[in-house]
Amino acid sequence: NAGVTQTPKFQVLKTGQSMTLQCAQDMNHNSMYWYRQDPGMGLRLIYYSASEGTTDKGEVPNGYNVSRLNKREFSLRLESAAPSQTSVYFCASSDPLARGAYNEQFFGPGTRLTVL
Amino acid sequence: AQSVTQLGSHVSVSEGALVLLRCNYSSSVPPYLFWYVQYPNQGLQLLLKYTSAATLVKGINGFEAEFKKSETSFHLTKPSAHMSDAAEYFCAVTTPARAAGNKLTFGGGTRVLVKP
Numbered sequence: 001n002a003g004v005t006q007t008p009k010f011q012v013l014k015t016g017q018s019m020t021l022q023c024a025q026d027m028n029h030n031s032m033y034w035y036r037q038d039p040g041m042g043l044r045l046i047y048y049s050a051s052e053g054t055t056d057k058g059e060v061p062n063g064y065n066v067s068r069l070n071k072r073e074f075s076l077r078l079e080s081a082a083p084s085q086t087s088v089y090f091c092a093s094s095d096p097l098a099r100g101a102y103n104e105q106f107f108g109p110g111t112r113l114t115v116l
Numbered sequence: 117a118q119s120v121t122q123l124g125s126h127v128s129v130s131e132g133a134l135v136l137l138r139c140n141y142s143s144s145v146p147p148y149l150f151w152y153v154q155y156p157n158q159g160l161q162l163l164l165k166y167t168s169a170a171t172l173v174k175g176i177n178g179f180e181a182e183f184k185k186s187e188t189s190f191h192l193t194k195p196s197a198h199m200s201d202a203a204e205y206f207c208a209v210t211t212p213a214r215a216a217g218n219k220l221t222f223g224g225g226t227r228v229l230v231k232p
Contacts, residue, residue, distance in 0.1 A: 004159070031218050040125055042206060042222040043160075050218050090159055096215050102148045102167050103215035107159035 001026050004108035006091050012114045013081045021076040021111050023091030031094045032074035033058075033105065034066060036087040043090065049074055081115040088112050118143050120209050120223035128229045135179075135194040137226050139207035142188065148215060149190040150208040151181055154225075160206060166190060177201070202230045 004025045013019055025032065030051050035043040035058075045058030049068040063085060065077045074093075078085060089111045096103040123138040141147060148167050152160040164175025171183040177200075181192045190207060207223040214220075 033218070040224055042120075042224040044222075048218050056218075092160075094218070096218055102165060103210055103218065103220055104150070104162060104165060105160075105220060107152075107161070109159045110157075 003027065004091055004093055004106055006089075006108040006111050008111060009109065010112050012116065013078075014116050015082060017081050018077065018079050019081065020078075021089055021091075021113075022073070023075065023108060024073045025091075025093040025106070026072065027093060027095075027106065028071070029093035029095045029106070030071070031096055031103075032068065033092040033094075034064070034074070034076045035090045035092065036060065036085075037090060037110075038087050046076065046089075078113075081113075083115045086113060086115045118147070118209050118211070118214065118219075118221045120207050120221055122205075122207050122223035122226050124226055125224060126227050126229065128231060129197045130231050131199055132196050135192075135197045135201060135228065137192040137205050137207075137228070139181075139190045139192065139223060140188055141190060141207070141209045143209060143211060145211050145213075147209050147211055149181075149183060150210075150220075151175065151179070151190075151192050152206045152208060152222075153177075154204045154206065156203070163192070163205070197228075197230050199230050199232065202228055204228070 033048040034046040047066040091108040092105040094105040151163040166183045204227045
């Protein structure tokens with residue numbers, strides 16, 4: 001099992017450019033998440049998807065859109081990148097309703113994004 | 117609302133010395149608590165979790181944590197630090213209802229430096 005995979009690993013954008021971060025999981029989890037990690041601020045939830053076909057805003061959704069393409073894949077799109085979106089982005093998945101799961105989340109390796 | 121406070125954004129320990137990372141949480145109902153570790157340039161991995169069974173929880177790599185309800189704490193310890201323990205550590209909290217609703221709140225993280 002690969003677990004949670006993310007592409008790309010690194011990306012540099014200019015202000016105003018757009019891009020999509022890809023995430024896939026092979027654990028048959030229902031829920032998927034996008035977080036951003038900034039120094040001293042821990043992880044902040046951008047969007048999540050509780051099941052295929054549903055998405056919900058997290059703590060910091062402004063400037064982002066998401067698509068739950070199918071049960072395996074959950075993408076994050078920046079339509080017009082801004083320097084404030086320079087961050088490390090993590091995708092995660094979980095099965096919160098499974099017995100014994102307690103919403104334990106499994107994380108991908110991250111995408112390091114710089115917006116100039 | 118739930119919150120997690122990790123005391124100390126950076127901790128420096130000598131190889132072989134005790135590692136103690138502090139985590140305090142706020143929750144109006146019995147919580148589920150987690151410690152995750154993030155090695156450089158990697159995603160987060162689960163170290164251990166508390167889910168209302170034994171209050172002393174043992175995790176991977178020799179780490180353990182003790183749930184103390186009276187102190188609203190879930191501090192992480194390891195008796196003897198190893199160079200490979202250099203990483204960032206995150207405490208996280210949820211509740212049964214919040215877990216079912218895909219919610220997990222992270223602390224700001226503590227970066228551990230291990231000196232030879």
